[in-house]
Amino acid sequence: MKKIIKNGLIVTAADTYRANVLIENGKISAIGTHFDEDGAEIIDAKGCYILPGGIDPHTHLDMPFGGTVTKDDFETGTKAAAFGGTTTVIDFCLTSKGERLKNSITTWHNKSKNKACIDYSFHLMVGEINDEVLDELPQVISEEGITSFKVFMAYKNVFQADDETLFRTLLTAKDLGALVMVHAENGDVIDYLTKKALEEGNTDPIFHALTRPPEAEGEATGRAAQLTGLADSQLYVVHVSCSNAVEKIAEARNKGLNVWGETCPQYLVLDQSYLERPNFEGAKYVWSPPLREKWHQDILWNALKNGQLQTLGSDQCSFDFNGQKDLGRGDFTKIPNGGPMIEDRVSILFSEGVKKGRITLNQFVDITSTRIAKIFGLFPKKGTIAVGSDADIVIFDPNVERVISAESHHMAVDYNAFEGMKVTGEPISVLSRGEFVVKEKQFVGNPGSGQFIKRAKYGDELSEQGRESLQSTQI
Numbered sequence: 001m002k003k004i005i006k007n008g009l010i011v012t013a014a015d016t017y018r019a020n021v022l023i024e025n026g027k028i029s030a031i032g033t034h035f036d037e038d039g040a041e042i043i044d045a046k047g048c049y050i051l052p053g054g055i056d057p058h059t060h061l062d063m064p065f066g067g068t069v070t071k072d073d074f075e076t077g078t079k080a081a082a083f084g085g086t087t088t089v090i091d092f093c094l095t096s097k098g099e100r101l102k103n104s105i106t107t108w109h110n111k112s113k114n115k116a117c118i119d120y121s122f123h124l125m126v127g128e129i130n131d132e133v134l135d136e137l138p139q140v141i142s143e144e145g146i147t148s149f150k151v152f153m154a155y156k157n158v159f160q161a162d163d164e165t166l167f168r169t170l171l172t173a174k175d176l177g178a179l180v181m182v183h184a185e186n187g188d189v190i191d192y193l194t195k196k197a198l199e200e201g202n203t204d205p206i207f208h209a210l211t212r213p214p215e216a217e218g219e220a221t222g223r224a225a226q227l228t229g230l231a232d233s234q235l236y237v238v239h240v241s242c243s244n245a246v247e248k249i250a251e252a253r254n255k256g257l258n259v260w261g262e263t264c265p266q267y268l269v270l271d272q273s274y275l276e277r278p279n280f281e282g283a284k285y286v287w288s289p290p291l292r293e294k295w296h297q298d299i300l301w302n303a304l305k306n307g308q309l310q311t312l313g314s315d316q317c318s319f320d321f322n323g324q325k326d327l328g329r330g331d332f333t334k335i336p337n338g339g340p341m342i343e344d345r346v347s348i349l350f351s352e353g354v355k356k357g358r359i360t361l362n363q364f365v366d367i368t369s370t371r372i373a374k375i376f377g378l379f380p381k382k383g384t385i386a387v388g389s390d391a392d393i394v395i396f397d398p399n400v401e402r403v404i405s406a407e408s409h410h411m412a413v414d415y416n417a418f419e420g421m422k423v424t425g426e427p428i429s430v431l432s433r434g435e436f437v438v439k440e441k442q443f444v445g446n447p448g449s450g451q452f453i454k455r456a457k458y459g460d461e462l463s464e465q466g467r468e469s470l471q472s473t474q475i
């Protein structure tokens with residue numbers, strides 16, 4: 001059945017205007033003021049914004065880590081994402097040394113199909129470069145539609161790759177049309193500092209932050225950027241947490257390098273002091289890179305405002321406080337790294353960013369959706385309100401005030417990192433390809449309805465499906 005969204009204010013990365021949206025066959029088929037309403041379901045968006053669905057470029061759902069597995073899987077994680085105004089997630093498909101990439105990708109498809117409530121895609125971790133990997137990577141792009149590779153510069157003896165691997169991944173990505181993503185922290189230095197801390201009897205959660213200093217992130221970010229320049233390739237730095245890394249990204253971009261930077265809501269509003277909370281509560285805030293001293297937040301906000309950083313990912317990687325974070329009592333290195341952020345990403349940027357005058361409304365849409373779609377080969381299928389685009393739409397009330405809490409959130413995890421935070425603005429209804437996933441704050445979606453999306457190569461202006469959708473509107 002066709003749907004018409006009426007009385008709302010459409011907000012894209014470029015424009016803000018009043019118009020109605022006609023949805024047919026899962027797509028936006030027209031934007032205008034007068035539509036034949038016969039047989040249409042009318043959605044009243046009075047007092048609300050009509051936003052393109054958020055795109056979360058950084059999630060870890062159903063991911064094994066530190067001897068346990070993240071609490072949120074593709075079902076609970078994507079359901080919570082939808083409640084938070086996100087309609088597409090790009091999750092990290094892990095690989096193991098010696099395992100065929102195809103097998104790792106199949107494992108991730110098995111985790112997600114029949115579970116995801118919204119559309120999704122994968123990035124592929126590259127942990128080693130050898131003849132087999134080089135042989136398989138072209139098909140990862142052309143057949144699997146996975147056009148971004150992730151290299152970890154930290155987590156020694158677990159995920160960490162060496163500089164040769166990073167450099168050769170950058171060279172290969174350049175040839176194949178893929179984007180290389182890095183977790184940029186100097187894993188060797190961190191490994192030394194953590195061992196030393198434990199030897200000295202420093203076992204509390206705060207030592208997670210103290211053994212991963214901003215300099216280790218700045219150094220790795222600068223190194224990755226330099227290697228990107230040498231390879232004439234393209235780089236996306238995930239979860240930027242500090243001034244040291246922003247400086248290196250800005251420096252690279254000023255030289256004309258293709259370097260992009262993502263930050264996360266936790267680094268914008270929480271700080272290192274959270275790790276000092278008593279009764280082991282600091283463990284709730286253990287993730288990598290760690291929370292920083294408060295002054296870094298202004299640098300991150302300013303970088304979002306002036307375009308030195310371009311996107312906001314959640315780095316959703318949730319572990320219960322009871323039974324999972326607990327693994328690190330008496331040894332902070334055993335606390336599983338990660339936190340629950342998927343649901344609050346969009347609202348926090350709106351409330352703390354737009355409402356507090358730090359960024360504009362159109363920048364907010366760009367940072368949470370449009371730019372991500374463009375960088376990761378999803379545009380214009382995803383990431384905008386335009387004729388021919390998927391009807392992934394959020395009806396967002398910009399004035400409602402509420403308090404974030406684990407009691408009301410939809411993630412499966414037993415705490416919320418932003419507990420007690422007052423925010424203004426809330427997604428009221430969320431549509432994925434024209435079907436409600438959340439309607440008037442109630443879940444009406446279906447696990448398994450989310451589709452895997454094959455993405456365009458890096459730098460291709462339009463995704464294949466985007467091209468198709470535009471062609472069909474021109475007829």
Ligand SMILES: NC(=O)NCCC(=O)O
Binds near residue numbers: 286287289338339
């Ligand atoms: N961020 C974090 O602590 N856990 C997830 C894995 C990663 O992104 O490094």
Ligand SMILES: [Zn+2]
Binds near residue numbers: 288289
């Ligand atoms: Zn990371």
Ligand SMILES: [Zn+2]
Binds near residue numbers: 058315316317
């Ligand atoms: Zn991550």
